[in-house]
Amino acid sequence: MLLRFLDEYIEGEASPCCCRKEKNVKEDEDYGLSESLNERKNIFREMTRFLKIRCKREDSNEECEKIGGRLMKKSWSDCGCESCLSWMNDDGDYRLHFVVKEPLNDGENCRGRRPSENVIFLHGFICSCSFWTETVFPCFSEKVNQDYRLIAIDLLGFGKSPKPRDCMYTLKEHVEMIEKSVIQPLKLDTFHLVAHSMGCIIALAIAAKYPTCVKSITLVAPPYSPSEGNDACLKALANMAGKKLWPPLAFGSSFMSWYEHLGRCICFLYCRNHRIWESILKFITLKRELHFLIIDLPRHTHHSAWSSMHNVICGGAKFMDTYLRISTEAGVIINIIQGNKDEVVPIECCINLKKKAPNAEINIIPNANHKTVLFGREKEFANSLEHTWASSS
Secondary structure, eight states: HHHHHHHHHHSSSOOOSSSOOOEEEEEEEETTTTTTTHHOOOHHHHHHHTTTHHHHHHHHHHHHTTSGGGGGSSSTTTTOTTTTTOOOOOSSOOOEEEEEEOGGGGGGGGSSSSOOOEEEEOOOOTTHHHHHHHHTTTGGGGHHHEEEEEEOOTTTTBOOOOOOSSSSOOHHHHHHHIIIIHHHHHHSSSSEEEEEEEHHHHHHHHHEEEETEEEEOOOOOOOOOOOTTTTHHHHHHHHOSSSOSSHHHHHHHHHHOOOOOHHHHHHHTTTTTTHHHHHHHHHTOOOSSOOHHHHHHTOOOOOHHHHHIIIIIIIGGHHHHHHHHHHHHHTTTEEEEEETOSSSOHHHHHHHHHHHHTEEEEEEEEEEOTTTTTTTOOHHHHHHHHHHHTTTO
């Protein structure tokens, strides 16, 4: 109620939200919206309906045609620092931010050598390309440094990539932005995919769209949910962010995924004021530079995180089985890496995924969780990737 009043007072009208339980099945399926946006049940949504507080929700397709228009401006509740707004431009033709580590054999003296391999790295939820560039990139062998072009992407809505308000951050939009920003400009005819968490769903969508171009897929802690049934999205929400009070990580995930406006309040307090919090942490820890995960944590808007959570992690559940079938039939090598103590993505996810992709290779890491499946074992992880890439040649 308060956020609605502030939106109308500061911006002239309330921001679109999902408080109203109205569903157009055909429209949602065509556009790729998740049922978890409008059909999740919690006490605050029921109170809103009881009090007949109707939140204005623009037509999603119409919103996405307003590139460069009013909605492209930042919200008053989002950060307005130069770093967070660096993606904005006047013509609305924005592209994803990505980091490329070019192979050393691309020099003038290396003519006649075979073309370099391409690898696209996709990070997970509320991260950035630093998840890969600060960990795995320095650990590859001389052969990879010589022959492989490594491309780490900031996904739409995260890191230094665009965070438009006129976007619902659907799986389709994430894939299209990667095509527009990376695959087409760099003319990638063949490539490998490496993805963590939410990025795994996007990687499978890319592989299904380019089955003859993708040579291998490495999925790290994939949030897989079966596609069976009409409520696949709601089941995915319950599996990945069920209503729990403990442990703290599960509670935070649940809170931010089920309660839209309360989550926006948290983002307002933390993300909008991230520079203040970073200064406080530097003062307390007596460090001039903070860990990249702390820097990445607020580098999103509530809209980009909320929509990606529901439309990619939950909404992607409707398509996962189809994507796996296409990749399996195309002979794409699928390698799954999972920690046996992952509290974010249950180990049952990779077991169920294996049933849909029998040829997939599963590597369970003992005593590893959602992050330590990579952190602390970067060299071993890099060696595993190199083995997968070599086996696809």
